[in-house]
Amino acid sequence: MKITPELVEHVALLSRLELTEEQKAQFSRELSKIFEYVEQLGEVDVSGVEPTAHPLPQKNKFRPDEVVPGLANETALANAPETEDVYFKVPQVL
Amino acid sequence: MELEPVIGFEVHAELKTRAKVWCGCSTAFGAPPNTNVCPVCMGLPGALPVLNEGAYRLALRTALALHCDIPPVTTFDRKNYYYPDLPKNYQISQNDKFLGKGGYLEINLGEAGVKQVGIDNIHLEEDAGKNIHPEGTAVDYSLLDLNRAGMPLLEIVTKPDIRSRHEAHVFMNSMRSFLKYLDVSDCKMEEGSLRFELNMSLRPKGSEEFGTKVEVKNLNSISVVLKCIDAELERQGAVLAEGGAIIQETRLWDDVEAVTRAMRTKETATDYRYFPDPDLVDFEVKEEVKQEILATLPELPVARCRRFEEQYGLSAYDAGLLTAQRQTADYFEDAVRLHNNPKGVANWIMAEALRWLNERSGGEEGEELTIEHFPVPAPAIAELLRLLDEGTITGKIAKQLFPMMIDTGKTPSVLVEEKGLKPLDDSALDPIVEEVIANMPKVADDVRNGKAKAIGALVGAVMKKTQGKANPATLTPLIKSKLGVE
Ligand SMILES: [Zn+2]
Numbered sequence: 172m173k174i175t176p177e178l179v180e181h182v183a184l185l186s187r188l189e190l191t192e193e194q195k196a197q198f199s200r201e202l203s204k205i206f207e208y209v210e211q212l213g214e215v216d217v218s219g220v221e222p223t224a225h226p227l228p229q230k231n232k233f234r235p236d237e238v239v240p241g242l243a244n245e246t247a248l249a250n251a252p253e254t255e256d257v258y259f260k261v262p263q264v265l
Numbered sequence: 266m267e268l269e270p271v272i273g274f275e276v277h278a279e280l281k282t283r284a285k286v287w288c289g290c291s292t293a294f295g296a297p298p299n300t301n302v303c304p305v306c307m308g309l310p311g312a313l314p315v316l317n318e319g320a321y322r323l324a325l326r327t328a329l330a331l332h333c334d335i336p337p338v339t340t341f342d343r344k345n346y347y348y349p350d351l352p353k354n355y356q357i358s359q360n361d362k363f364l365g366k367g368g369y370l371e372i373n374l375g376e377a378g379v380k381q382v383g384i385d386n387i388h389l390e391e392d393a394g395k396n397i398h399p400e401g402t403a404v405d406y407s408l409l410d411l412n413r414a415g416m417p418l419l420e421i422v423t424k425p426d427i428r429s430r431h432e433a434h435v436f437m438n439s440m441r442s443f444l445k446y447l448d449v450s451d452c453k454m455e456e457g458s459l460r461f462e463l464n465m466s467l468r469p470k471g472s473e474e475f476g477t478k479v480e481v482k483n484l485n486s487i488s489v490v491l492k493c494i495d496a497e498l499e500r501q502g503a504v505l506a507e508g509g510a511i512i513q514e515t516r517l518w519d520d521v522e523a524v525t526r527a528m529r530t531k532e533t534a535t536d537y538r539y540f541p542d543p544d545l546v547d548f549e550v551k552e553e554v555k556q557e558i559l560a561t562l563p564e565l566p567v568a569r570c571r572r573f574e575e576q577y578g579l580s581a582y583d584a585g586l587l588t589a590q591r592q593t594a595d596y597f598e599d600a601v602r603l604h605n606n607p608k609g610v611a612n613w614i615m616a617e618a619l620r621w622l623n624e625r626s627g628g629e630e631g632e633e634l635t636i637e638h639f640p641v642p643a644p645a646i647a648e649l650l651r652l653l654d655e656g657t658i659t660g661k662i663a664k665q666l667f668p669m670m671i672d673t674g675k676t677p678s679v680l681v682e683e684k685g686l687k688p689l690d691d692s693a694l695d696p697i698v699e700e701v702i703a704n705m706p707k708v709a710d711d712v713r714n715g716k717a718k719a720i721g722a723l724v725g726a727v728m729k730k731t732q733g734k735a736n737p738a739t740l741t742p743l744i745k746s747k748l749g750v751e
Contacts, residue, residue: 185536187347224340224541232546236282236319239289241303247411248299257298258408261349264396 172210174202268467268502270494271475272427273385276440278419278450279392279458280323286391286417287314287357294456298410306415308352313544316341320417323449324389325550326558327419328365330447330565331384335555339364341389341545344537349409350394358420359388360539364550370423371567372439373585374432379567382436383424392416413457419450425464425475430494437461437487438589442566446591454486461490466511467501476501477511481525483518493518496525569594577607586615592635593619596643603647606654613646617667641670649677661733662686688736691743694727698740698747701726712748720744 176195179202183190190198241247244257253260282292288305304312328335342360365387371379394414396407421440427433441459444450452459461484466476479497484490501511516525564572566588573584573594588594593614600610618639626634649666652658658666658681666677666686673680681687689697701723702709711719723744727735745751 181536185345185347185538222541224545224547225543227546229546230549231551232315233318233321234284234289234315236284236317237289238284238291239303241290241301242307244297244299247302247307253406255406255408258397258410259299259349261396261407261409263405264349264398264407 172206174199174206267470269428269470270498271425271466271468272433273423273425273464275462276421277460278444278452280320280417280419281450282317282319282417284317285415286317286320287415290415292416296412298412301412307411314357317417320389322558324364324419327447327449328387329555329558330562331368331370331387333365333368333384333387335365335550336362337550338362339548339550341542342539343542344539346537349407350396352411352414356391357542358390363388370440370443372435373567373570374435375581382426385422385424387421390418390420392418430491433494434491437490442589446563446565463490463493465497467505477513479511480515481518482515489518489520492523493525496523579607579611583611583615587611590635592637596636599643600647603644604651606650609650610646613650640674645670645676652677656736658686659688659733659736665733686734689731689734694735694743697727697730698744701730702747709748713750
């Protein structure tokens with residue numbers, strides 16, 4: 172599959188990444204190669220095989236509906252780039 | 266050309282669990298900001314979600330009560346988008362192997378009968394955090410509280426089966442009532458625990474084809490949804506009348522101008538790139554769990570309303586009012602069990618209890634008071650009706666007793682004793698009747714001369730003198746005998 176510079180641009184927008192024209196060309200080349208490599212899997216006949224989300228045989232893994240104390244506010248905010256009072260501070264949301 | 270709306274809803278209800286859906290953080294409303302948080306719901310690297318069984322069971326309970334098909338295996342997917350209130354940059358949701366498919370909610374349209382609104386699917390996901398916008402012109406940032414992030418959220422997607430504003434109104438009230446009967450959500454719209462998103466298009470009445478629909482977000486109450494339907498009827502109607510075409514898009518409700526606005530295309534560039542969440546295993550729906558849940562489903566509002574009409578001989582309107590909230594219906598049946606006068610009990614509940622509650626509730630969107638807040642318990646209402654039906658008290662006295670019962674919490678029998686409110690017997694009434702006749706000779710003569718209606722004035726005078734303690738049923742014959750008329 173050919174990953175065009177336009178597709179790179181679209182995915183970059185969805186991921187909120189700003190790329191230069193040069194990077195778009197570069198990622199288009201490199202991602203195309205990766206996709207071609209992975210496409211070899213298409214040679215396997217998988218008709219009649221149910222899609223799997225993960226290889227684990229485990230099913231129905233639950234936790235009980237019980238409250239476990241969370242983090243203290245200072246701890247929760249400790250790694251945030253910006254905070255104000257007891258909040259995370261983020262770019263303006265409309 | 267007459268146009269009709271075609272409406273569907275996406276209903277979001279926060280499930281009533283103690284802990285969040287993927288972690289053990291508390292779901293309590295109103296906790297200090299950013300205190301019900303942990304590495305899982307803050308989306309810190311390496312943290313792994315594990316499904317809360319309580320949330321899963323409440324979701325399954327709702328799906329079963331909506332008559333959904335329950336596929337044998339359900340799985341969770343990542344819905345990818347960037348927004349500050351979504352710390353992982355994806356929401357764990359369900360894209361195709363939903364918890365429930367098909368099914369319907371019954372809504373009672375009164376004289377138009379009961380309508381089934383189809384369910385497309387029902388799935389379990391997580392709520393996002395809350396953005397706070399500080400006041401001030403120089404402010405160029407937002408603040409974020411992640412307490413709500415990871416709360417269990419049930420999404421119920423209906424089919425486009427609703428055909429009018431009225432049906433939409435009944436549907437929203439019915440859905441809220443249904444979820445509360447099931448006891449799966451608090452449904453407090455003012456706290457955001459129940460939200461409706463609208464899908465709406467117009468088409469010529471009688472047409473089978475669907476028009477182009479728009480989706481509207483930011484509708485935070487039932488009355489706002491109704492205003493939005495009015496606004497879209499007008500906007501889409503105007504576009505179509507000019508021969509224009511509706512654009513399929515997501516629009517935002519602007520409450521100040523009471524119109525919807527298109528979102529900028531950048532915001533609607535939705536490409537969620539769903540894929541199975543590798544952090545979560547598959548869930549096989551066990552038959553015994555299904556049976557266990559089915560055995561505990563309560564009688565639902567529409568069925569209960571129908572039974573109230575048949576069993577108690579109530580009008581459809583009265584039965585609808587009494588069954589709108591489970592607590593009111595329980596209260597009614599508790600009282601009727603103690604004193605078998607369903608119509609009397611129904612009238613007292615509707616005229617006195619519901620009125621009292623309405624006067625104190627914050628309206629449709631405010632805090633919803635239930636009959637549990639009403640200070641007079643069901644046995645006291647039953648006793649009041651029994652005293653009335655046995656003739657121990659008059660209707661007038663019963664009306665006087667009611668506020669006293671509310672204020673003092675005492676039972677009607679105790680109050681009747683304390684305040685001396687028993688009706689006077691004939692020997693006590695005799696002198697009072699004679700006095701009234703003596704004071705009103707002209708009226709007395711009118712009655713003697715065959716003006717039967719005039720007797721009302723004498724009855725009224727006796728009532729006034731006895732402060733309502735004369736029983737009208739025995740009083741009229743007593744006056745007549747004193748006047749020597751039949
Ligand atoms: Zn958490």
